[in-house]
């Protein structure tokens with residue numbers, strides 16, 4: 001096997017993803033209570049005992065809500081960059097020194113046969129990152145909570161087999177919606193969240209023959225619908241000359257309240 005993964009939950013109410021290679025399993029973000037994360041994992045027939053480590057993208061509560069309790073309960077090592085550690089320590093409570101690991105913002109590390117690459121993203125957290133995972137020739141990339149896809153980010157995402165990509169909002173729905181203007185400006189800004197259109201535009205530069213599936217993620221419950229996100233992404237792709245068959249490439253759903261099915265990436 002290359003990799004397998006499940007997005008346990010995705011959206012501003014809580015985020016968590018499990019990624020496994022043959023010899024390692026990691027959890028990325030713990031954005032629900034520890035109890036809820038256990039329940040979501042149980043739905044995919046895994047538990048905290050199956051994990052080797054936790055990786056953190058950034059300190060916003062929808063990414064670290066249950067981190068401290070979950071890491072302590074399962075005595076798991078936690079990886080985050082230095083600034084993120086500084087920003088989240090008060091919230092997550094005590095993590096023993098031997099379980100605290102500082103990961104470079106743009107770095108690579110290995111756990112058994114799982115290669116984990118972190119890369120800087122543009123979001124209004126102290127030093128947020130995305131992650132790419134590789135094993136046995138398979139590559140999975142996670143890119144959510146980013147205001148825009150920089151050239152540097154784009155280069156990290158190239159050659160992915162599968163991606164989890166933010167498609168947070170429909171711009172018109174957000175503009176007409178009930179959020180206060182300062183929040184709308186934040187979401188639409190360079191350190192906010194990717195719109196459906198922006199996700200489609202990013203995919204125009206990423207859709208090589210290798211990319212087989214993109215999970216649209218971190219959808220707003222206020223300003224988006226999965227069908228609308230898919231329609232918009234597809235329209236952007238088609239307007240840019242990208243037409244594909246269902247067996248060549250697919251846009252897939254994530255959910256704020258339940259896990260995606262296990263997806264196997266690569267052989």
Ligand SMILES: Nc1ccn([C@@H]2O[C@H](COP(=O)(O)O)[C@@H](O)[C@H]2O)c(=O)n1
Pocket residue numbers: 011012013168179183187193218219220221222223
């Ligand atoms: N009153 C609110 C509502 C949302 N946010 C933040 O906006 C972003 C998008 O949220 P969605 O639920 O619409 O995806 C996200 O970062 C929320 O935390 C806010 O700050 N205040």
